[in-house]
Amino acid sequence: MHRSTRLPVEDVLAVGQPRRTMPSRSIVDAAQWAGTDEEARAIVAAAFQQRLVGGDDLHRVIARAPRIRRRRLILETATDAVGGAHSLAELDFLGLVRRAGLPEPSRQTVRRDSTGRRRYLDAYFQEWRVHVEVDGAHHLDPAHAWADMRRQNALWMEGDRVLRFPAWALRHHPAEVVTQVRAALRAAGWPG
Structure with missing residues (x-):
């Protein structure tokens, strides 16, 4: 479990308990916390393949969070995944x-x-x-x-x-x- 003290309202799931992040924010967080770049890429690709996210979902999350680890890698992988590279x-x-x-x-x-x-x-x-x-x-x-x-x-x-x-x-x-x-x-x- 990870905690964050700074979550924009767009990144918080409005229903259910405990409070948790939207899938797009969860994917970005998981990719940042991954042990390797390869694991981070796999997380992002799998999220698109499983249709947990789509379009510019990850790009919007990253635009709201200036200090994302692996920012470029996540953005490039998300762009390719939107284009159809799902593994x-x-x-x-x-x-x-x-x-x-x-x-x-x-x-x-x-x-x-x-x-x-x-x-x-x-x-x-x-x-x-x-x-x-x-x-x-x-x-x-x-x-x-x-x-x-x-x-x-x-x-x-x-x-x-x-x-x-x-x-x-x-x-x-x-x-x-x-x-x-x-x-x-x-x-x-x-x-x-």
């Missing part, structure tokens, strides 16, 4: 793309599958019809892997290119990931 691996991928000078993909692009269900694509370079999916450990489960394969096959049948990377490859083989993304974009007509 550490997706944030890592976005960082790789930016550092490599590749075009910035749209994130969490909605597509309908053959049954009409909404599906979210992690990263999509729309002009070149190149998708990138970042897979966490749960993608290794056979049923989940088969669902991923069916979705990938449907995209390929429509003429799109799909690249898949396990989250660990983004951290341990970033150059190889960038090389493959660059090659796919060039094969699809990107002049870069």
